[in-house]
Each structure stands twice: as structure tokens, then as C-alpha cells.
Amino acid sequence: MAKQTFTTGQVLTAAQLTSLQQTAMLGGAASAKTASYTLVAADAGTAISMSSASATTITVNTALFAAGDTVQITNLGAGVCTITAGTATVNTSASLALAQYESGTLDFTSTSAAIFIKGAGATASSGLTFINRTVITAAATTTIDSLFSDTYENYRLEFYCQMGTSGSIPKLNFRYGTTTHSANYNYGFEGTSISGTASNVFNGSGLTSFSLEQVSSGGFATLNLFITRPASSGFLFANGFFNTPYKGITYGGGLQIASAQAWSGIVITTSAGTLTGGVTVYGMAKS
């Protein structure tokens, strides 16, 4: 119900009371708009809904509202609805644009200024989703299943390790179902030392695992891989970087498993002795 000035002795009708009750409980029917609209004084205390496939605006002018007045605005349409300062001032800590199904409230602080308080809206669909973190304590082998699925195509894998035996090399194999795949690992990583005087390479094709060969003299390493796993079944690709204190070298490179499988997990082993460390895996939203 639009804001009114009641007079002494006025008899309110049932319709007026129902409308007031709805407004007080924020249950009043919204005033539906289908095109850009300029607010009028009667909109104070009401809700406005916008339904348009194209972009629209809600314009706010001065000398129509008093301090404390509010107007709720909801965008039902696919077109973005933007709250626009006409002759009034409109401030916000968020955005003045309402995407579909977003809503906000204009809260007037004077006749010429309002704050737009926008609702949280939908959570962005993009970003990393945590899948698994496994802590490894002096284990000879570590198997982690159910990491990869058709839910995501791209993954980020963070692996850090401290080798328990001097000269030992960590090895990474991928799994499908309960089978550990031990063939067709092709990779090439190259690194340059901090001093820039040494260039080191570890690579190979048709190998039985992805071996982080340069760990042996450092005993400690971190590996970050960005994995592309085809939906259902296909070759697995990854690129990333690998750090080990040995000569202060950071390596960058790529990995491919030239076998078509529905990749689902990993197993970490060593060339000798046990390994302590951890693995964290995130999935990246498809869009």
C-alpha cells in the first residue's frame, strides 16, 4: 500500500487494513513493471517487480520520498535491471545492477538520497570446489579413489612430500576404478636454478609412472598439477610446476597418459622407503 496520511477520526476500510498488514509483513503484491520505470511518491513502502527480457532501469528522483521510506525492487526478467540515480543520489556497497531473481531495497536517508541494499543473490557457479585432502604419515603407498568424475573436467592437485629415505623418488600413478594404471606415461619437465646456471630436465615416454626424479637429493618437494580429465573416458593431460630444494630448482612441464580410461583416482608410491606429506584436490566448475 502506498504511504498515506490518515486523519483524526478517519474510518479505515477492511481493504485498507489488509493492504497495510501486507505491507507491514512484506507480503504485499509487487507492482509489476515490464519496461524501465521512474519511481513516484506512491511507491514508498511498496514492492516493485521488473519482468523484461531486455535491460531496464529504475530511476530515482529527488523530492518524492522522505527519510525512512523504503522501496523493494525485484528483478524477475532475464534482462539486467539497474537502479539509476536520476536527480537523487543513490549509494550502495554492492552493485546497482540486479540480475534475474536478484532483489534489493532502496532505503531513503533524505528526500534526495537513498542507499540501495542489495540481497546476496545467487552464488557464482564458477570457481574451485574442494574434493579431498589426504594426510600421509610414513606410508609406503597411498591410494585415493573417487577423486575424478564426470562432474568436472579440470582439477587442481596439490601434493607435498618429505621422503623418509635418502635418494628416494616419489611416484604418481593414476587409477580407474580399482585398477592402477602403469603404462604410457609421457612427460617432460624442465627447470632452471635460482642462479640461472643450471638447466635440468626430467622426461620420458612410455613409462610406468610419473616419477618426480629430481627430488632425490632434496628429500622434499611440492607438485601442483592442473589436470584435464575427459568426460567418461579418454587420455589424461596435466600441466603444472614442481619445486624441490635440490639446487633451488622450479620445474615446469606437462604430463600425458596415452590411454583412454575413466580416470578416477591416484596412488602415490616411492622408489624406496616411506613418504610423509599430503594431497589436496579441487574440481573446477565447467563454466
Added chain:
Amino acid sequence: MAKTNFRKEFPKLVKNVNGEQFEMDAEEYEATIALWEANEIEALAKQAEAQANATARAALLSKLGITAEEAQLLLS
């Protein structure tokens, strides 16, 4: 690199399966130790080959009467 006695150093071995730790059974233990021993033999062979190559390279440089840097210059 000296040869390691893995059986003495690791009388028991642990495997981590989907976040849970288990002690390896006898068959898994033997397979893992055998793999580690084979890996170490291969690493020792590589190390011996690298040392032999380094010795031969030093002898050749001495015979030619040039430094390693001068040899790099010739190859560049």
C-alpha cells in the same frame, strides 16, 4: 650410495587407503621391498655409470690439456 637393508629399516610397512592407514600383509610387504631393492640396484648402476663417465671426461681433458670451459667453447 650404499646398499640399503630395507627389511631391517622397515620391519613393517603401512599403506594409506582412502584416508585410513593399514599395515601391509606379507604379500604386499614382500612385493614392495622387492621393488625398492630393484629400484636401488638400478639407481646404483646409474650412479656408477655417471662416475665412470666423469672419470673418463677428466682423463680426456687432461690428455688434451684444456679445461672443461674450453671444451664447452669448442662444442658451442
